[in-house]
Amino acid sequence: xxxxxxxxxxxxxxxxxxxxxxxxxxxxxxxxxxxxxxxxxxxxxxxxxxxxxxxxxxxxxxxxxxxxxxxxxxxxxxxxxxxxxxxxxxxxxxxxxxxxxxxxxxxxxxxxxxx
Amino acid sequence: xxxxxxxxxxxxxxxxxxxxxxxxxxxxxxxxxxxxxxxxxxxxxxxxxxxxxxxxxxxxxxxxxxxxxxxxxxxxxxxxxxxxxxxxxxxxxxxxxxxxxxxxxxxxxxxxx
Numbered sequence: 001x002x003x004x005x006x007x008x009x010x011x012x013x014x015x016x017x018x019x020x021x022x023x024x025x026x027x028x029x030x031x032x033x034x035x036x037x038x039x040x041x042x043x044x045x046x047x048x049x050x051x052x053x054x055x056x057x058x059x060x061x062x063x064x065x066x067x068x069x070x071x072x073x074x075x076x077x078x079x080x081x082x083x084x085x086x087x088x089x090x091x092x093x094x095x096x097x098x099x100x101x102x103x104x105x106x107x108x109x110x111x112x113x114x115x
Numbered sequence: 116x117x118x119x120x121x122x123x124x125x126x127x128x129x130x131x132x133x134x135x136x137x138x139x140x141x142x143x144x145x146x147x148x149x150x151x152x153x154x155x156x157x158x159x160x161x162x163x164x165x166x167x168x169x170x171x172x173x174x175x176x177x178x179x180x181x182x183x184x185x186x187x188x189x190x191x192x193x194x195x196x197x198x199x200x201x202x203x204x205x206x207x208x209x210x211x212x213x214x215x216x217x218x219x220x221x222x223x224x225x226x227x228x
Contacts, residue, residue: 004158042218043159090158092216103149104216106158 002026004107006091012113013081021076021110023091031094032074033058033104034066036087043090049074081114088112119203124223133190135222137203140184145207148179150188151218152199159202159218162188198226 004025013019023032030051035043035058045058049068063085065077074093078085088111092104120138127133139148150162163170163177165186170177176189190197202221 043216045216088156092158103161103164104159105161109156109158 004091004093004105006107006110008110009108010111012115014115015082017081018077018079019081021089023074023076023107024072025093025105026072027093027095027105028071029093029095029105031102032068033092034064034074034076035090035092036060037090038087046076083114086112086114119205119219121201121203121219121222123220124225126225126227127193128227129195130192133193133197133224133226135188135201135224136185137188138185139203139205142183142205143207146205147207148177148186149204149206150175150177150201151204151216152201154199193226195226195228197224199224
């Protein structure tokens, strides 16, 4: 049981380039999330998904797109990277269980630098 | 989500119990107390959560006061690998439309050899 995995671990892009970050979970979780964390700051939610085929905007969605074609995968895309998108990106997932608490399980992160 | 207050930093000797306090005086009846930690450069790690009763798992114990206005996370035998920033979060379960976890400044716990 690998939990939540992210690829790649590190990436350097030039301004204007595009890339896709992949998040995979093997816990059969319904909910998946993408956060970014900038130095000295807390996590900010970019987009999230409440199930296969669904996506929704978080608090900082501009410049990003997402897709959830399979339940276990959640992709984050940058169509035209900007230096302001230099950050550490974390994926998380959680299992919807009615009234039970919604614990989120995080991946190891992807460090992205945009030059 | 209810506001939480944690000390900015704490030290604990290796092998001793680390007791991390959290105040959440405005907590509502349907809000859970969650604890996460973030070891340097890694993704946040879930530790434990509770509603009213004390909870224990393989990582830690959570003690919630009877009035629920404060709680304490206990790491029973701290090791150097427990050095991290610990976050106390209070939120309702399945707060649709407010799915994000709000990590405050947390407590930076340093385990001393």
